[in-house]
Amino acid sequence: MxxxxxxxxxxxxxxxxxxxxxxxxxxxxxxxxxxxxxxGIYIQAMLMEIFGFSIMTLYNFTNNYGIMTYLEYPIILLQVYVMFYYVLKFKKMLASSAVPLSTLAYFSAVIGFVTGTLPKGLLGYLVPFCTPLSGFAKVTYIYGIIKEQNADAVSLTTWVISVSTNLARIFTVYVDSADFKLLLNFLVSTLLSSAVLGTAIYYKKSSTPQPPTRSRRKSIAQHNHSD
Known part of the structure; x- marks a missing residue:
């Protein structure tokens, strides 16, 4: 029951x-x-996200885990593809010869795992790297915010959702498979997403212009004195 x-x-x-x-x-x-x-958006962080989400999607898929326990991975991955395109576009890197070559190599590997051409056992060795990949990506976001001392480019909504979904996944994965590698990944991801969110909130508050209360009070005092 x-x-x-x-x-x-x-x-x-x-x-x-x-x-x-x-x-x-x-x-x-x-x-x-x-x-x-x-x-303020680092290519390295986005690449780590792409590889991390790709590995986790393929690992779950090839192990025949319930699709409801990992469907957010391919959904987020599609959004990251779009975001990565615009980042490359506005950084004027789309014309680089490395872009089509890297894209071809990436999708060839994905198709290889999906079709079984590449051994799924390899993904089992790669999954533990997803935790540090995710960690480094989030640390890079934190570094960028602190370096710029500004979090205007960071969406708080994105990171609130990230924290919430990671917390939820700890429970759902435990119920579905109790896969230790996945549980560890979600736990670390929850902590680091919370750190990004906290850093962003702090710097958003810090960058909010404060009303010049002192000068205003001084002006009022001088005005009253002159009267």
Whole structure:
């Protein structure tokens, strides 16, 4: 009975997680398009995200895990593709010869794992690297915010969703497979996403212009004195 309740609750959480991830990167993409600038966004961080999400998607797929426990990965990955395109575009890197060659190599590897041409056992060795990949990507975001001392380019909505979905996934993965590698990945991701969110909130507050209360009070005092 308890297992059934847990499974139903996990399914509900999975559905909510997937729905929320439909718009995870959208605020960031819209910001980049509006500003026509990718300033403060690091290519390295995005590449780490792409590889991390790709490995996790392929690992779950090739192990025949329930699709509801990982569907957000390909959904987010598609959004990251779009975001990466605009970042390359506004950084004027689309014309680089490395872009089509890297794209071809990447999708060849993806197709290889999906079709079984490449051994799925290799993904088992790659999954542990997803945690440091995700970690380095998020640390890079934090570094960028602190370096610029400005978080205007960061969407708080994106990171609130990230923290929430990672927390939900800890429970759903535990119920579905209790895969230790996946649980560790989500735990670390939750902590680091929280760190990015906290850093962004701090610098957004710090960059908010404060009303010149002192000068205003001084002006009022001088005015009253002159009267």
């Amino acid at each position: 308890e297992d059934t309740i847990s499974q139903h609750f996990a399914n509900i959480l999975s559905t909510l997680t997937i729905l929320s991830c439909l718009f995870l990167k959208v605020p960031q993409i819209m910001y980049i398009k509006k500003k026509k600038s990718a300033e």
